[in-house]
Amino acid sequence: MFGAENVYSLLKRAGMFLKSKGLSEPESDAEVLLSFVLQTKRSKLPLMRSQKLTDIQVSQYEKYILRRSKREPVAYITELAGFMDFEFKANKNVLIPRPETEILVETALKLAKKENKNSVLDLCTGSGCIAVSLAKLGKFKDITASDVSGSALEIAKENARINNVLDISFVKSDVFDGISGKIFDIIVSNPPYVSHEEYNALESELKYEPEIALMAAECGLFFYKKIAGKAGKYLKDNGFILIELNAYKAGEIKQIFSTGGYKNIEIIKDYAGLPRILKAENRC
Structure with a gap:
């Protein structure tokens, strides 16, 4: 050519x-x-x-x-993606880390330092970029990362090794189903939140990414409802949850957590001014 x-x-x-x-x-x-x-x-x-x-x-x-x-994404061609100034392996088993998700990490780091929080659970960890970045940049004593996909967990484990992180516990779990006997100061998550209708309208590049990590039932709200309904049992008193938002359904998601009894709910905007992160404190 x-x-x-x-x-x-x-x-x-x-x-x-x-x-x-x-x-x-x-x-x-x-x-x-x-x-x-x-x-x-x-x-x-x-x-x-x-x-x-x-x-x-x-x-x-x-x-x-x-x-x-x-239209195959560059990150899948090179099998490399940058996130928080670190390098991560990426393939079609995991979502490509995105700049907007860095806000989730930055918020968790600030919160942990301000509130003296030292344990965190990363739900739907995917490539492990959130958990690994928290381990590299924070002072957490306990980090657990979970995902329902065994293939994704293997990539996450490899990314931990690539970045010389040895103290993350990786657990195969469908949201909280595999998490038992532990409670955390902070729960972070970038869950699937694209509805079936939204998925059909996505640009071609996104169709290369794993559907299981993108799409969610109940108009994209399934995981928000599931996490809001159960997170309180896995959070310490006055623990926090930080979750990435479908920017176009921020109001509905905020209502889900408000109805779930969480307090001090705050919406944090991304670089484009869109609502991107929900921060909420445990009801206890």
């Missing part, structure tokens, strides 16, 4: 090709994928503009560009 070219000409042609396919950030995608092929930082590419690629490198890059042209 591209032939034996240097970094500059290869990037230019790849960017034009991705743009012709309707990609929103073709130049950025082309750079990320080429830096992955060359095993170098993206910021160094301008300094390498005259460097020639081997036939094997060109062939590999061509395959990656074709995959991206079909």
